[in-house]
Structure formats: structure tokens, C-alpha cells
Amino acid sequence: MKTQAQLIAKFGDPYKNRLTFERMWMMVWEVPDDIREAIPAIPKRIYLNRIILIPLKTTLRKLISTGLHEEIETWDGCFNIRPKRGSSGISTHSWGIAVDLNAALNPFRGKVTWSDEFVQVWRDIGWICGADWSAASKDGMHFQWENF
Numbered sequence: 407m408k409t410q411a412q413l414i415a416k417f418g419d420p421y422k423n424r425l426t427f428e429r430m431w432m433m434v435w436e437v438p439d440d441i442r443e444a445i446p447a448i449p450k451r452i453y454l455n456r457i458i459l460i461p462l463k464t465t466l467r468k469l470i471s472t473g474l475h476e477e478i479e480t481w482d483g484c485f486n487i488r489p490k491r492g493s494s495g496i497s498t499h500s501w502g503i504a505v506d507l508n509a510a511l512n513p514f515r516g517k518v519t520w521s522d523e524f525v526q527v528w529r530d531i532g533w534i535c536g537a538d539w540s541a542a543s544k545d546g547m548h549f550q551w552e553n554f
């Protein structure tokens with residue numbers, strides 16, 4: 407996993423230079439109809455870091471093609487400048503490179519309700535899955551992209 411210093415080196419510090427960061431990296435994704443029809447929980451527009459656009463689209467389409475998309479009940483956000491849950495430091499949501507899904511069913515440090523197949527699709531595409539973290543930081547709702 408990337409360190410906070412590596413993420414700041416790549417994207418800047420969203421707390422200190424929010425506007426510059428958003429202008430350089432953030433975009434509005436108009437989610438295609440086929441994805442929204444299959445997964446009604448996904449919003450019409452997602453404000454995300456442009457580096458996750460292709461992987462997120464690819465992942466959602468892969469989930470749809472395998473029927474695993476039916477596990478998605480809620481969209482719980484992407485961009486949110488905030489500290490990490492349960493520790494010091496900046497959450498990767500602050501750079502718009504992470505998404506949360508089914509938060510109520512997969513609470514921080516709680517149980518993970520996804521099937522193994524569902525999480526494997528994300529892993530195979532290159533996401534870091536909070537479901538894989540140790541008990542102290544387990545975050546089943548959380549999928550993070552930091553391939554750059």
C-alpha cells in the first residue's frame with residue numbers, strides 16, 4: 407500500500423490545496439445507463455479522482471456480467487476530505503480514490519458480508535479491499551485504488 411507521503415506527493419494535500427487538487431484530479435462521472443439500470447444504488451453522477459474512472463467502470467461491468475452486482479445494496483460515497491477511521495492520518499477518500507459500498511452491512515471493524523467471489527473481482531482488477539485488512543482496521547465497505 408502507498409504511504410500518506412506517497413499519496414501527497416502524487417496528488418497534493420487536499421486539506422492544504424483543495425482547489426488545486428480538485429482541478430487537477432477530480433471529475434464528475436456520468437454513470438452509463440446500463441450500470442445504473444443493473445445497480446440502482448449507484449448514483450447518476452459520481453465525483454471521483456480520474457485515475458479510478460476506468461477501474462471502477464470495469465469492476466462494475468464485471469460484477470454485472472457475473473451476477474455479483476446483486477450484492478450491492480447501497481452506495482456510501484467516494485470523495486470526502488476526512489481523517490482515517492480509527493487512526494491518525496488522511497483517509498484515501500480525501501483524494502477520491504476509494505469507494506464505500508454496503509456500509510451498514512459491512513461496518514468498520516465489523517463483519518464482512520460480501521461473498522468471496524465479489525471481493526475477488528475487485529482484487530483481480532487491482533483494488534485494495536478493506537475486507538482483507540486485519541481485525542483492527544478491517545473495513546469491508548471499502549475499496550481503494552492506488553495503482554499509479
Ligand SMILES: [Zn+2]
Binds near residue numbers: 505
Ligand atoms: Zn472507505
